[in-house]
Amino acid sequence: MENIFYNDWSTVGVTAAKGVLIYIALIAMLRISGKRSLSKFNIFDFVITIAIGSIFASTLTSNDVKLAQAVTAIVVLLGGQYLISKLALRSESFEKLVKSDPALLFYSGGFNDETMKNERVTRREVLQAVRGSGSASMNDVTAVILETDGTISVIGAAEDTAPPKRNELFDSVKRNPEA
Incomplete structure (x- = not known):
């Protein structure tokens, strides 16, 4: 009967190491991106948060998602959030488009x-x-x-x-x- 708890100890170790590294990377990126990423959510911020959580979980649970891919995806999402918030500051019509x-x-x-x-x-x-x-x-x-x-x-x-x-x-x- 197949063991349902783990494949081998090396897989468990890799998951733990990836978890620690992606956690550290995420904390660093959120500190850099500022309070905006942690604010109460409008729709756009909510979507970004869900996407980052999904990337975090996929990185921990899948051997197919590499750490560099996860960090890149999170940087792209936070960069997009930064860019959209800057555009919303500059253009009232753009702000109305992305915020209710x-x-x-x-x-x-x-x-x-x-x-x-x-x-x-x-x-x-x-x-x-x-x-x-x-x-x-x-x-x-x-x-x-x-x-x-x-x-x-x-x-x-x-x-x-x-x-x-x-x-x-x-x-x-x-x-x-x-x-």
Whole structure:
């Protein structure tokens, strides 16, 4: 009967050595690429993270994937992430292409049910975010926004009850699902 735990000790040793080396290489590359690679994820960052994890796992479990191939693939992915984030900084239209807009879930006493439906966010999730922000009541809240990275931001009610005519915090926020 074939041994299901290992082929031989040299295979186990090679896997362990590759694991240590790819781990060290990945840590070094993530340090070089900066905090952006470790941030809360927008869609593009999420895809990069999944791809890097897949490369890491394939390197550990397959004799067909060599260490140099794995490191090269990770460098290409992180380089692509760097390039896309730089292009997004330089071009607003490119940024809109690769990132979603924040969405207004609650504003001035009312839930935006249509946006919540489109974004698949429930009232319970909004209320959880409000409680997490330290607010005791929805009366303490001016707005709740689903951010591009999937987090929910809560903006407390200001002492001054008259909102400003223009507020840069809300400029890029999608107010209704058709927009």
